[in-house]
Amino acid sequence: MIARLDAAPKVTGQAKYAVDHNFPGMAYGYVVLSTIANGELAAMEVTAARHTPGVLGVYTPFEPLELRTPISQMLGEGWVPLQDKEIAYYGQPIGFVVAETFEAARDAAALIEVSYTERPALTSFAEGLATAEDAKTGPRGAPSLSVLAEGVESIEDALAASEVTVDATYETASQNHAAMEPHSAVAVWNADGLTVYTGNQGSHGPADELAQALNIEHSAVHVVNPYVGGAFGGKGATSTPAFLAAAAARNIGRPVKAALTREQVFTATATRPATVQRVSLGARNDGTLVAVRHDSWSSTPMSRSFIEPTSHGTSREWYATENLAISQKAVPLNIPPTTFMRAPGEAPGSFALESAVDELAVALNMDPIGLRKRNNSAAPPGEDLQWSSKHLDECFDIGAARFGWSERTPGGRVDGDWLVGLGTATAMFPGLRFPATVGITLRADDTAVVATSGADPGTGLLTVLSLIGAESLDISPEQVTPRLGDSALPPGGTSGGSTATASAGSATMVAASTVIDELLRLASSPGGPFDGRETAYADGRVFADGRVFADGESMTFGEVLRAMERISLTATGSTAPGEERTKHSFGSWGAQFCEVRVHRLTREIRVSRLLGVFDAGRIINPTAARSQLLGGMIWGVSAALHEGLDVEANGRFANADLAGYLVPVNADIPEIDTHLVEYPDTLLSNVGARGLGEISIVGVAAAIANAVYNATGIRLRRIPMMLEDLLED
Amino acid sequence: MRPFELSTPATLEAAMDTGGTFLAGGTTLVDLMKLDVLTPRRITDINALPLYGIDTGDGLRIGALERMSEVAAHPGVYPMISRALLLSASQQLRNMASIGGNLLQRTRCGYFRDVTMPCNKRDPGSGCSAIGGANRMHAILGSSRHCVATHASDVAVPLVALDAQLRLRGAEGERTVRLADFYRLPGDTPEVENVLRQGELITEVIVPRLDWAAWSTYVKVRDRQSYEFALCSAAVALDVAGGVIVDARVAVGGVATAPWRLAGVEAALRGEPVARASFEAAAAIAGHGTEPLSQNGFKVSLVKRTIVRALLELTEGGSR
Numbered sequence A: 001m002i003a004r005l006d007a008a009p010k011v012t013g014q015a016k017y018a019v020d021h022n023f024p025g026m027a028y029g030y031v032v033l034s035t036i037a038n039g040e041l042a043a044m045e046v047t048a049a050r051h052t053p054g055v056l057g058v059y060t061p062f063e064p065l066e067l068r069t070p071i072s073q074m075l076g077e078g079w080v081p082l083q084d085k086e087i088a089y090y091g092q093p094i095g096f097v098v099a100e101t102f103e104a105a106r107d108a109a110a111l112i113e114v115s116y117t118e119r120p121a122l123t124s125f126a127e128g129l130a131t132a133e134d135a136k137t138g139p140r141g142a143p144s145l146s147v148l149a150e151g152v153e154s155i156e157d158a159l160a161a162s163e164v165t166v167d168a169t170y171e172t173a174s175q176n177h178a179a180m181e182p183h184s185a186v187a188v189w190n191a192d193g194l195t196v197y198t199g200n201q202g203s204h205g206p207a208d209e210l211a212q213a214l215n216i217e218h219s220a221v222h223v224v225n226p227y228v229g230g231a232f233g234g235k236g237a238t239s240t241p242a243f244l245a246a247a248a249a250r251n252i253g254r255p256v257k258a259a260l261t262r263e264q265v266f267t268a269t270a271t272r273p274a275t276v277q278r279v280s281l282g283a284r285n286d287g288t289l290v291a292v293r294h295d296s297w298s299s300t301p302m303s304r305s306f307i308e309p310t311s312h313g314t315s316r317e318w319y320a321t322e323n324l325a326i327s328q329k330a331v332p333l334n335i336p337p338t339t340f341m342r343a344p345g346e347a348p349g350s351f352a353l354e355s356a357v358d359e360l361a362v363a364l365n366m367d368p369i370g371l372r373k374r375n376n377s378a379a380p381p382g383e384d385l386q387w388s389s390k391h392l393d394e395c396f397d398i399g400a401a402r403f404g405w406s407e408r409t410p411g412g413r414v415d416g417d418w419l420v421g422l423g424t425a426t427a428m429f430p431g432l433r434f435p436a437t438v439g440i441t442l443r444a445d446d447t448a449v450v451a452t453s454g455a456d457p458g459t460g461l462l463t464v465l466s467l468i469g470a471e472s473l474d475i476s477p478e479q480v481t482p483r484l485g486d487s488a489l490p491p492g493g494t495s496g497g498s499t500a501t502a503s504a505g506s507a508t509m510v511a512a513s514t515v516i517d518e519l520l521r522l523a524s525s526p527g528g529p530f531d532g533r534e535t536a537y538a539d540g541r542v543f544a545d546g547r548v549f550a551d552g553e554s555m556t557f558g559e560v561l562r563a564m565e566r567i568s569l570t571a572t573g574s575t576a577p578g579e580e581r582t583k584h585s586f587g588s589w590g591a592q593f594c595e596v597r598v599h600r601l602t603r604e605i606r607v608s609r610l611l612g613v614f615d616a617g618r619i620i621n622p623t624a625a626r627s628q629l630l631g632g633m634i635w636g637v638s639a640a641l642h643e644g645l646d647v648e649a650n651g652r653f654a655n656a657d658l659a660g661y662l663v664p665v666n667a668d669i670p671e672i673d674t675h676l677v678e679y680p681d682t683l684l685s686n687v688g689a690r691g692l693g694e695i696s697i698v699g700v701a702a703a704i705a706n707a708v709y710n711a712t713g714i715r716l717r718r719i720p721m722m723l724e725d726l727l728e729d
Numbered sequence B: 001m002r003p004f005e006l007s008t009p010a011t012l013e014a015a016m017d018t019g020g021t022f023l024a025g026g027t028t029l030v031d032l033m034k035l036d037v038l039t040p041r042r043i044t045d046i047n048a049l050p051l052y053g054i055d056t057g058d059g060l061r062i063g064a065l066e067r068m069s070e071v072a073a074h075p076g077v078y079p080m081i082s083r084a085l086l087l088s089a090s091q092q093l094r095n096m097a098s099i100g101g102n103l104l105q106r107t108r109c110g111y112f113r114d115v116t117m118p119c120n121k122r123d124p125g126s127g128c129s130a131i132g133g134a135n136r137m138h139a140i141l142g143s144s145r146h147c148v149a150t151h152a153s154d155v156a157v158p159l160v161a162l163d164a165q166l167r168l169r170g171a172e173g174e175r176t177v178r179l180a181d182f183y184r185l186p187g188d189t190p191e192v193e194n195v196l197r198q199g200e201l202i203t204e205v206i207v208p209r210l211d212w213a214a215w216s217t218y219v220k221v222r223d224r225q226s227y228e229f230a231l232c233s234a235a236v237a238l239d240v241a242g243g244v245i246v247d248a249r250v251a252v253g254g255v256a257t258a259p260w261r262l263a264g265v266e267a268a269l270r271g272e273p274v275a276r277a278s279f280e281a282a283a284a285i286a287g288h289g290t291e292p293l294s295q296n297g298f299k300v301s302l303v304k305r306t307i308v309r310a311l312l313e314l315t316e317g318g319s320r
């Protein structure tokens, strides 16, 4: 077992997260939020707050901190707090109080009296459907798309001509990432500029946004995040506390620390949208899919920050079909910003598509695995580019054998007071990678540093860097110090899209071969230990005469550097997605299996067994990989049975704390079995890894709903599923 | 949290004199102080007072400061009490929280806990946000136009089933009150939840001896399997002779504004055979007089099902 390098510091409390940084003279900020969902700030009475002992500054849109709207490469136009008086959602940041202590800031904040000119708020997704608009911002292209077989006029015709059809509408709730570490920052200005300690998914993005927002040179901003307490897509953009702490620290000339409270995290950050999805499937009697139609609606805030691309994330690519039509609409509401959350598109999209496939299996009286295998795709419908490496059938075969699928009966079984059912679903996540640069430094003491500015928000990237660095330099992992989470390091992109291993990993390999070339050149250069001779590299050593053998004349790289009186030698390597995307389609695949028990009388749904079998390319660290898979599958249980924001008519979230926003506890989670079929995907990148941060949440909710159907004969088409959904009287 | 003055008296007399808000485990009080729902200026830590001990000589006497975990683990405690405690909160909370504090815990209504929202219980006369709002967790029994919040304690449910009493001690001396009479329904004063007087202490919980309560259980139905309040719960005990129910105790939680004893269900069980049909017929009475809200209509069915399940688990040892 490979232990995580950050395991010991984390479990012993040694790991310093953003808010663990303290500085002499530091002040504390507290964010104030709106209590209406639509309107304008009429006035904010701050006199009492300002006169509270210890208060150093009270900032509002009437007396704002100066911040400009940044434009980010990844996320487009950003948002900075306190710049205008418009209120577009309940819980919007409208003020910032800075004081000598956290308590003083918070108590003063409670004294601020806000008056609003209120407008009617549109907060109900159901009501908003009437004014839905085409989603222009779908990350995977145009809002709608159709692929029709020759001679077929429309998807309606294709469905009408199908021997068997199913047609149903599914709903998924809005969710918040609710990472353990709330969004927070400590900002310190000195002669060189600004340093901000803040948890994020890659420190270059926030550094860039902060420089723009504060109107200072890029080189004057330093963002540090060696440890991140969870991100899941919710820490891609610079947070409100980071902008406000940085601006206020400049204003009062002292370091400022600011953190959102747990309750504030639910509205003052961003959430996963709610969705409504209608899926129609048409098939021949033998189970061959001939028509797939998937229309989706996603909630979105008035700023249209993000829509959940459920149709594009699933039906676009998953099954072979001659006829396909998908569409994506946005439903603008007075709700907090929306953003990426673990498997955006795929997670809620798979609930609809994979439930519909199960409904089709029932209509066809076919085994759900058989139906899926029959419609396995070699390439996305209507496209020529074949999957680079796809072993989904094998995932289903292994899973079925391990899970005892053959014992499943169409009506489930009964065990005492419990109705027991089995369900399955496909999982898929696209194989992506992002541009990344990694620097490798060989040091005279025979150690190496592998460094990039990306983040390890709990994914295990730090350990992966040391493993790939060691492998590429042909030395032991103990000789490698990986470094992450600092914008002063080479730009390592973002931990997002399950890309970090493929992106940073392949850049590490490029950096390693560059630094080795450099080392060999140095060794054979005039004055070098192998002056004028051929050299070769293996096992951390430079060999003379270009030949590597056991007793050959050789020196370690450290010895070479010492001989040349060098402390170190550094090179960087960069990679970016390129050519490969013109040759293949890329995706990780998986088969989810689940057993549920439903109480005959009181109808609680309990997950009693879970298995996920995944095809995710090469696995670098099996322990961390399993841990990622478990986390995703547990989150799938959460989405299926627990998690969902409850938006009230006035735009307030009725359950914006961890007492009301339920996530599973240990007792809700059974033993989870995972298995990986390992086929390195070197067509995607030279590391062969495809990433597995997100795939394991995909399909879980559908597998559970399908198992509930098997157990009870009741089809639940909305998540989270509640016990009352199964009460018939 | 607002600044406060703390005193730590060692005797009951001294505690009475402080005039402060009592602090036992603090799991309700400190929680609500952090949310600014409770803002006491003076706090009296009562943990040094001699309110400990569990005596099972004749019935049960439990010192008010005994921790939930201690009471649950005591061998002399009726099964439905220990089960209700073990299904409450989490181990960490049960280690801190006292039995006296448990009976005085406040409702989990989300509007009560959010000071920016109208709530008659927290701010009399401001209105009840739950009636037209998120009320899935709320009461279908004992509610009023002014408040529909449930009483959230689990252990109070078996305690009312067992007709427990509280020993109270105040400036005017000591008195004993039946737990069933201790709680007040919201009516038009939801801010008044019980008959405790200003400065009065709960010193002891007394459970009268009921030997057949050794055959009792507690079933809790909730949105997750641990660490969550009840959507509905039922405490049941049966006295059976020759397959016929001689006597029964039934109380429910999670559905009413106070722990709710169902005398009608008990009466309907008496004289009936131990059989599913008897349980179902009796449980149907639990639906009488229920007043569901917009989101909790399912509780009318659930309360009956929970009672039947509890009776079946007790008599058949139904699988968990």
Ligand SMILES: Cc1cc2nc3c(=O)[nH]c(=O)nc-3n(C[C@H](O)[C@H](O)[C@H](O)COP(=O)(O)OP(=O)(O)OC[C@H]3O[C@@H](n4cnc5c(N)ncnc54)[C@H](O)[C@@H]3O)c2cc1C
Residues within 6 Å of the ligand: B021, B022, B023, B024, B025, B026, B027, B028, B029, B030, B031, B064, B065, B087, B088, B089, B090, B093, B096, B097, B098, B099, B100, B101, B102, B103, B104, B105, B152, B153, B154, B155, B200, B201, B202, B203, B227, B228, B229, B230
């Ligand atoms: C996250 C969470 C989950 C929970 N889940 C459950 C659950 O599932 N089931 C359940 O039943 N409970 C649950 N609880 C509630 C918990 O059981 C109570 O908070 C606890 O029992 C209160 O006891 P305490 O000693 O901490 O009371 P404190 O917080 O110290 O006091 C509570 C109140 O009682 C008063 N008080 C305390 N002792 C006395 C006394 N002897 N005489 C007079 N007044 C007194 C205090 O002044 C205060 O007003 C949960 C609580 C939390 C925080």
Ligand code: SF4
Residues within 6 Å of the ligand: B107, B109, B110, B111, B112, B118, B119, B120, B121, B122, B127, B128, B129, B130, B131, B146, B147, B148, B149, B190
């Ligand atoms: S139900 Fe009671 S506690 Fe809840 S808002 Fe209404 S008055 Fe307040």
